[in-house]
Amino acid sequence: MGRMTELAAFLKARNSWIVFGHVNPDGDAAGSCIALALALEALGKRACVYLPGGLPEMYRVFPCTVEIASGDALPFRVEGGFAADVSEPERLGSGRALYDACPGRAMLDHHATNAGFGEAHVVDGAAAATGELAVELIAELGVELTEEMATWLFIAICTDCGRFGYSSTRAQTMEAAAACLRAGIDLDGVTRELYRTRSEGRTRLLGMALNGLEMDGSGRMCWARLTEDMFRRAGALREDNEGIVNYLLEIRGVQFACLAEERGSQTKFSLRSKLPLDVAEAVAVPLGGGGHACAAGVTLNLPLEEALARVLAQAEAALK
Numbered sequence: 393m394g395r396m397t398e399l400a401a402f403l404k405a406r407n408s409w410i411v412f413g414h415v416n417p418d419g420d421a422a423g424s425c426i427a428l429a430l431a432l433e434a435l436g437k438r439a440c441v442y443l444p445g446g447l448p449e450m451y452r453v454f455p456c457t458v459e460i461a462s463g464d465a466l467p468f469r470v471e472g473g474f475a476a477d478v479s480e481p482e483r484l485g486s487g488r489a490l491y492d493a494c495p496g497r498a499m500l501d502h503h504a505t506n507a508g509f510g511e512a513h514v515v516d517g518a519a520a521a522t523g524e525l526a527v528e529l530i531a532e533l534g535v536e537l538t539e540e541m542a543t544w545l546f547i548a549i550c551t552d553c554g555r556f557g558y559s560s561t562r563a564q565t566m567e568a569a570a571a572c573l574r575a576g577i578d579l580d581g582v583t584r585e586l587y588r589t590r591s592e593g594r595t596r597l598l599g600m601a602l603n604g605l606e607m608d609g610s611g612r613m614c615w616a617r618l619t620e621d622m623f624r625r626a627g628a629l630r631e632d633n634e635g636i637v638n639y640l641l642e643i644r645g646v647q648f649a650c651l652a653e654e655r656g657s658q659t660k661f662s663l664r665s666k667l668p669l670d671v672a673e674a675v676a677v678p679l680g681g682g683g684h685a686c687a688a689g690v691t692l693n694l695p696l697e698e699a700l701a702r703v704l705a706q707a708e709a710a711l712k
């Protein structure tokens with residue numbers, strides 16, 4: 393029996409599931425969790441989604457009929473916890489205790505750094521998105537994709553593979569997206585909401601961040617800051633940080649880009665690189681974080697400037 397078949401059997405054997413995403417849920421976490429919960433409901437099970445902090449505002453425009461919880465109270469007695477796109481138990485955030493307390497635990501993920509947890513799991517580091525694996529799992533469950541499921545799966549896949557442009561994109565990524573198209577998604581409508589529409593606050597925050605960008609003498613490193621005051625002045629939401637770091641990496645010649653975000657006494661970093669620099673291995677992991685070769689992150693228990701100096705020193709050494 394393949395791992396995916398085993399995981400499907402494990403899911404089928406229990407009648408009620410919470411599907412957990414990771415902290416600061418992105419399109420892949422939110423989309424995969426919602427689609428998987430819908431698929432479990434299609435099998436006649438009770439299911440809900442748990443996203444730390446709830447569903448990000450930018451995804452609330454898409455129809456979602458499944459319940460999304462973010463607090464401690466659950467709408468029903470739970471037999472199974474299913475983590476999707478969660479690279480390690482710590483990334484469950486406020487959902488960790490709930491997940492650990494579930495009688496049966498499953499997991500589906502595409503982070504190569506995932507060491508594996510839960511009694512039944514599939515980790516495929518070659519997949520461009522957890523959503524790509526979710527398409528396979530839902531087929532394995534014998535559930536036909538509805539337009540709602542397919543919309544969320546497409547969001548998961550498209551956002552994580554950089555609109556089918558990152559090197560992580562493989563034939564299976566496009567085949568999974570094709571399955572979503574066949575299920576009747578509104579491609580123009582979905583991509584307009586994802587890429588061609590943004591709030592005033594997000595736009596102002598982007599402007600402020602880019603206005604303050606800095607580069608090192610070699611032009612290979614670029615960084616910018618997001619302070620709590622900038623969020624206030626822009627009228628931006630926490631999630632409006634998403635994508636800003638890419639503008640820094642897109643500057644010609646830049647090999648390492650870093651966005652430092654003030655979070656109280658802590659600083660959260662979004663790190664990006666162009667190959668051959670593996671930013672997860674060379675910068676994030678040594679500092680206690682993780683992620684992918686070209687997109688990683690870490691949160692340091694230091695105020696912004698001190699934390700930034702630490703990260704830049706690590707990156708400079710890695711580039712040598």
Ligand code: 5GP
Nearest residue numbers: 661662663681682683684687688689690691
């Ligand atoms: P982002 O910059 O979009 O927040 O994160 C990019 C990737 O880095 C995520 O997909 C995740 O794998 C990883 N990542 C981000 N922040 C953290 C963190 O604080 N700890 C760990 N271990 N990984 C992180």
Ligand code: MN
Nearest residue numbers: 418420421477
């Ligand atoms: Mn994710």
